Amino acid sequence: MPAFILRRLLALGLVLFCVVTITFFMMRLLPGGPFDRDRKIPPAIEKQLLKKHRLDAPLFVQYRDYLWDLLHGDLRESTKYLSRSVNEIIGQTLPVSGLLGGTAFLLAATAGVWLGTFAAVRRDTAFDAGAMFAALLAISVPAFVTGPLLILVFAVLWPVFPVGGWGNWRSLILPSLVLAAPYVAYIARLMRSSMLEVLAQDFIRTARARGLSETRVVYSHALKVAILPVVSFLGPLAANLLTGSIVVEAIFNIPGMGGFFVNSILNRDAFLIGGVVIVYCALLGVMNLLVDLAYTLLDPRVKLY
């Protein structure tokens, strides 16, 4: 097990290195520098700025210095928000995005598993049909439709939640609902079909023959096996929530990492882009590792390699 974790962490390091390299050269090689504005700044000042951000050396030297700084945990300074370091910006915005994403993650996993199981147990009833129709609807309708519509209903017409912003628990509810909705639906569909498959197997018949209650059969025997496809979806789920939160943060005006990311791209803020991409990819790598570890705990047949 420790060897497996170590190997995976090394692989993650390699992925991060590739990501940093690609991002860096994409930003530096293509036309349009970080200090190109509508109004041209004097060459002397631009030279000073480039020097300050150590962007005046030959490209390879720039790249080497940047990697060296990254190894020391220094994500450099933003070229747009002058004299604010990328570490500082991420330190302030990551907890916000993390809370939003974490809430949505828990919501998607628990509600999805529960709904899917419920629909499978009540197969071919009105509840099943209704839940599956709602699921397809939720998958088809993107966050930037549900978000503004929920704002219209629950913040404007009937003001129970704030329109946006960040502060107390009330401002967390609508955004995490919007972010989680498609994935609740997706997991519910996944869970339903896998549960139906498991409920038709022999060991379930055995459990029923032994006289166990239906609740026991479903929730302590079938669920353990049926949940496996859902667990393997949790990795991609994390990836989707990361991207999804960019839109949700824009809709609800939440000061998270997503908003800074979009702006940093528009501003060609190379180091901020680099920093955010590194954080995103590292988060994902760790999530995927945790999911794989969880998988082996749930299914002893799976061998780590």
Add this chain to the structure above:
Amino acid sequence: MTATASSPKENVSAAARATPSATAVLLRRPAVVFSLVVLGLVGLLALFGPSLLPTGVGEPSRDNAEQFLPPLAHGHLLGTDLNGRDLLYRVFIGARISLLVGLSGALVALFVGTSYGLISGYLGGRADAVMMRLVDVLYAIPRLIFILILVTVVEGPFRQWLGAHFVGSRWSFLRELPAYTKTLILILTLGLIEWLTMARIVRGQVLVLKNLQFITAARSLGQTHFKILTRHLLPNLSGLIAVYLTLTIPAVVLDESFLSFLGLGVDPSQASWGTLLADGASAINPIRSHWWLLVFPAAVMSLTLLALNFLGDGLRDVLDPRSRK
């Protein structure tokens, strides 16, 4: 006996009833028929809708009285926007761009994914393992994040290249290309990220097919690998490919509107459903809400995506050999 008494014609129809064609099975599902009607209607309106409306309704109006008209006012069925443009017209035009990007992007994904899956599955062994690990890795990366960077960064050089090569072109439609720079970039980049599922599915099916006897027969007849891939394997995958093409279109439409919503999508001179929704979302506030700008584009887009997903699900149940129970 009744069976011998019945005419041959009736026997044929009985046999046809026993194994109905895929189309017949599909058309028996109300959800599929509903989807086809919706998609046909949206497609027709996207093509011909703008010319059905009075000319000039899509242009910005200088008259302040034309601004933010509610639905049904002054002959504007769905109302007007900030610039006094007719919303219905904008929804039609938006459908054009969104469906164009969705369809072409899905075709790019189809081409890349099918070729990749075919080759990977056909080669098998170590090459297959490496190619599939690459797909696994790409699956785990938040792809849209890189698309955001790529779309923004590539725009300038690509616009220049188009300008240099096509402005003096003989064909007028090629001369139009520079105006559609962003749209072209979107089609290419989105197509290049949505092929992963297609590659996996095709590869899985090729692994099964390539061990069947008709492939062995083709090989022993000395046919080239290329011919086996295109003439023998590809036709057997057509149902599967049709299914996942239908499911890729809504995915690409979603991606496009995601980018357009963030202001990084289609050129500002054009409208897609994403830009309309972004306008609609910004028109919602506690003081004064121009709800129609949000509700109508949202309804049309959701209905279209729902129909595409319904159709894809229906096709999958009928055509995908693995979903059959």
